[in-house]
Amino acid sequence: MSSKEYFQLVSDFARELTKGDISLPSFPEVVLRIRKLLEKDDVLIEQVSGAVSTDPVLVSRLLVFANSSHHNPAGVRIESLDVAISRLGFELVKNTAVSLAIKQIALAEQHKDIAPQMRAVWQRSMQLAAMSSVVAARKRGLDKETAFLCGLLHQVGKLYILTRSKDYPALLADPEQFDVLADDWHPKVGKSIVESWNFPDEVVRTLEPDEHLSDFTHEDATLVDVVYVAGQLLKFEDNDDDGAAVEALLSEPAATRIGIAPENLAGLRTAYNEKLSAVREALTT
Template sequence: MDRANEQHITKLINDIQNHKITLPSLPEVAVKVRKFVDDPDMGIAQLSKAISTDPALAARLLQVANSPFFRCMTPSSNLNNAISRLGGVCVRNIVTSLVMAQLYKTNISGAIKNYMKDLWEHSTAVAAYSNVIARKFTKLDAEEAMLTGLVHSIGALPILTSVSSNAELSEDFDTVVDLVTEFHTDIGKITLEEWGFPENMIFAVAEHEDLDRKHEGEADLTDVVTVSSLHATLGKKNVPQTRPWDEIPAFKALNLTPEQSIDAMIEAQDEIGAIQKLLRM
């Protein structure tokens, strides 16, 4: 590696360690929705108005509300009805999930663009697995689990944006992957803190790759995202399995053997595919 590339990497690492790296911004409509949901003086009408500023988002939220995961006997015919049915917290998490794809759309070309595309596909898979695992095997909120899975690798984006400004370095795929692997959880933690996300989500993004993690009590979001990430990489090329799954405490926390979890995910493939389709639209 030449000196210019080494200097770029050194500066990038220093910026990360000193919290000077430019973080991604949460899309404005998601910021408004999260603010309104947290404000007890704001009602359904105000929340509906905020979402309606993005007609495509409003249509997608209505589609989610009428999906098999939420649909009651009578479909929601308008946004107010959908919000009332889902509840503010659920709407907040779904809206944030639906706009997250915007952060992965870039004018960057070449290997970095392809990597970002693959990262988004992986994130939607982890989100879908997280939703299903949380819903079937825990008392956790499934939509919060889905959003946590979706943002579990958000810390990779600032690294990829920085590297993309160096044409030669951006083609050094192994170095780029090494940088993302080493630093994305730290940057993800900082990003979600900046966005004002809940502590349990921040912790899950920061710690989901700790395969030795043990804790007392029931399964938490970190367990869910850890297991979901393993399922999302199962059988993928160039993604070696780090250790036998029966040695990973997160499975025990979920009261699942690895074999049981695989069988459950095979059985839930239609649900997983439907969630990914909703997120990718």
Template sequence: MSKLAEKVQHELIQAIENDELVLPTLPEVALRVREAAEDPNIGIPTLSKVIGNDAALSARIIKVVNSPLLRTNKEITDLQMAVSRLGINYTCNLATGLAMEQMFQATSDVIDRKMREVWNRSTEIAGICHVLCRSYTRLAPDQATLAGLVHQIGALPILTYAEDHAELMNDSISLNHVIERIHPVIGDKILRTWDFPLPIAVVPGEYLDFTRNSEKVDYVDIVQVATLQSYLGTEHPFTQMDWSGISAFAKLGLDPNIDMQAEDELSNAMEAAMSMLR
């Protein structure tokens, strides 16, 4: 690790330990959606009104409900019909995840590109998570999708830090190294601060622990397998590991040697899931 990466990592970890790291806040529309979701008496018209205040998010929800994975014979053009079709929980999780894209923007071109890269990566993993969840578990696909969208949320404060430190911003190797090393611990802290449900909140901090073995299949397992699958066909170090010892595959009932992209039905579903999130 370079001296610069060591220095930045030390500063950020110290800031976390001293509770001095400025954590990002959820976009206002996501906060309103989550607040609405906590009301046990919330109805579809009320939730639709909350989401409807954000035209871009409303359009995204309608796009998702008309995507190949979820559409019915009749095209849906109205937000209230879309919420009715998806259900309140599904809509809230989806809206929360999609609203986060607003956070992945920076004032400098270099960091803005990196934030786009992180977000695009997150939507790719979220798409794979959606398909894995629907095909191999009885867990909620909307929760799995949200887990995929937030698994690298810890990169945000690091990139914000880099924007104010030219030496890090101009050294992409050190920046990537710092992100890889400490985004899990920052991500864990962010989601706990946001009061995310524990099964989702633990994802950033645990999805890269290939020795973990929970009692039952969970969202960490799904994100872990999705991450490994996403690297197939590349030279990434993860592809050099022996996946047969990773318990997440067994819990999903999935052959560690399977390449989901080589299976037409799974590959098409993954492509559809990724495109509906972009």
């Protein structure tokens, strides 16, 4: 890709961010209804079930999730949607709905010419969501389902960048250059998208962890800490590296605030693999 084309694409991103024109397709109506329902303090299972039942794919995924070994170790067969929702909890139901919506965006037919790249981002999103969930579970006061959602949404800016890069085939043909572009721009692009979807500020902040990480160890752990640490741990998983680099991460303030120590790593890895397996089982049709 020529420097002129690269500059043009970067200029386009800057202009779109300034104008607020960054957007992916809207979430399906069922996701919006579920989110709105769960904002109420007195919502009933029957109300959530009624909203979910309008989407057969979501119904089937929730039943698979509820019957998975991760959420149903006793193996008692669940066939009722109401029982499945009761077993999983409202937050997990919401996260499953959001997960399916992101998957549909990533694997949409109109993006078939960049399907491998879109699928790779989707797979990484599931990994980061699973790792964020198990990292958050290490610290009292952090909600693991909200952490899952943060991890799931963290890569959404890359989906947009991929769709915009279809007009620049030379960039897509150069994975190294594309990765540089995506790493530089996906946090701000993703933040704009997640804001447009009206997610809470605590979720939005995790899209730009470098902007919100603190160097002070005495502060309370945040979801920003969780997503940052989860992302770093995944890099070590990719490289099978448990050495000095991992020790350096665990000495960082974010990991210290969460309370992750070397003796926790084996259990954390086991929990991550179990969570990721359950998520893949539930979301793979």
